[in-house]
Amino acid sequence: MLSLAIPLLVGVVVAVAATAAGPSACSNITSQLGSSKITTNELSLNYVGSTEYWNTLQDDYKPSCVVYPESAQDVSVVIQAVRAAGSRFAIKAGGHNPNTFYSSVDKGVLLDLSSMTAKFYDPDTTLATYEPGGVFGDVYEYFAKWNRTVVGARLAGVGTGLALGGGMSYLSPQYGMACDSFRELEIVLPDGQIVTASNETNTDLFFASRGGGGNAYGVVTKYTVQSRPIGEFWAGNLIYVFAQKDNVVEAIGNFIKYNTDPKAAIIGTYEKLPTPDLNLNLDEAIIMFLVYDGPDPGNAFKNFTDITALLDTTGIKTYNEVVNMPIPMSTEISAGNNMFRVGVHRAGNNSYENALDEWRNWAESNKGKYVLLSLDFQPVPKSLTDASRAQGGNAMEMPDGPWFWLNYLISTPPGMSQADYDAVQTSYRDMVKATGNAEGLPLFINDANHDQNPLQTFSAFDKLQEIKKKYDPDSFFADYTGGWSFA
DSSP: HHHHHHHHHHHHHHHHHHHHHHHHHHHHHHHHHHHEEEOOOOOSSSHHEEEEEEEEGEEEEEEEEEOOSSHHHHHHHHHHHHHHHTEEEEESSSSOOSSSSOOSSSSEEEEEEGGGGEEEEETTTTTEESSSSHHHHHHHHHHGGGGGGGEEEEEESSSSGGGOOOOOTTTTTHHHHHHGEEEEEEETTSSSSSEEEESSSHHHHHHHTSSSTTTSEEEEEEEEEEEOOOEEEEEEEEEEEEGGGHHHHHHHHHHHHOOOOHHHHEEEEEESSOOTTTTTTTTTEEEEEEEEESSTTTTTTTHTTSSSEEEEEEEOOOOOHHTTTTSSTTTHHTBEEEEEEEEEEEESHHHHHHHHHHHHHHHHHHHOOOEEEEEEEEEEEEHHHHHHHHTTTTTTTOOOEOOOEEEEEEETTOOOOHHHHHHHHHHHHHHHHHHHOOOOOOOOOOOGGGHHHHHGSSHHHHHHHHHHHHSSSTTEEEEESOOOOOO
């Protein structure tokens, strides 16, 4: 009996220690930073706002405290206090990543970076600097005063942490991924040191931070990036009835394979609702996002505009209007029990149609188990991979385009039992897996599910593992906060 009791006792002791570690860290942080930068009151407006996420299932987790650092020095204090207490923690910028504990924590310390919003533009170098708090819409609005912008999210409401996972932009066909525009990063390491990473300093850390796992190597507290000129756009949405699905997917395929204009960008989105279709496809729609950097797209989108649309919102727009398509507050409005998965495919086969058919068959067989399904086609043209390589490349070491990523979104009904939720997520996972992935191409971290282990698809995975061990030698970040697996 004693041999059975000892493991049980050890488990209880560990659980109690973990529960006590959060309050201990919070107390230490309060004594060093002051009470104005921390809250433990779950009913306060700050606490409630900090524990709201795009995947609303993360809202259920309650940190022991929320800390609002205002500088890299503050972040360093927090990291050291968390380490000393042995507490779990999480780093939150926009809170858009749906994976559990990637930016949420239960009974630990939540670092909410929303107070770190400083921005600066240097007209002599055209470099833009911004801190990680806030969302890209705020960043775009600030730099627009100089008719400049940065490569970032395609929706205004997405946080700046997106760039650490690569970051796909409507400007990416011209300038590469968001992380390709990094020129210098300020990073608080797992031991609390504040360092600079660039092509001249801590070059390995700089490489890994460009799309190689988010805040896995430390907390990025400042971005200095190459800004880009901005002017008028021809852009908008074309909405088609689902009867046009074959025509639209063919047009998407042709765009991926043959478009050579780097100023033209698309997202092809197929939407599925849980309502009965009544044999009229009333539960389905196709929404194309067409964006051209300039007032005249010429024939870049002719394959799409030649297909009769139910609604056409294309026209001249500012960049702020572009990133608020189809309607302002799209990110905030779409909050729910959301989860992503990702696929990657080459351009020269019928994987467009195959993935769409697999997805649609699953949707028809699982009515009532979702409130929304979305399948998004995201082209990676050669102009994008060329632009990435010209700036030194990123941790994905992206092979030559064209190829494309598929984003699979599932939003499940609120109030689902855990067993039903697990079952539908498992079934959805199996459907995505059945579509297959192209060998030699990286999965897109921004859209990946935790169990997909996207880093293992990178040709630089071994190198990233070594960098992870160097900067997190005792696995503090690996063991005490959520994130991608380096195993």
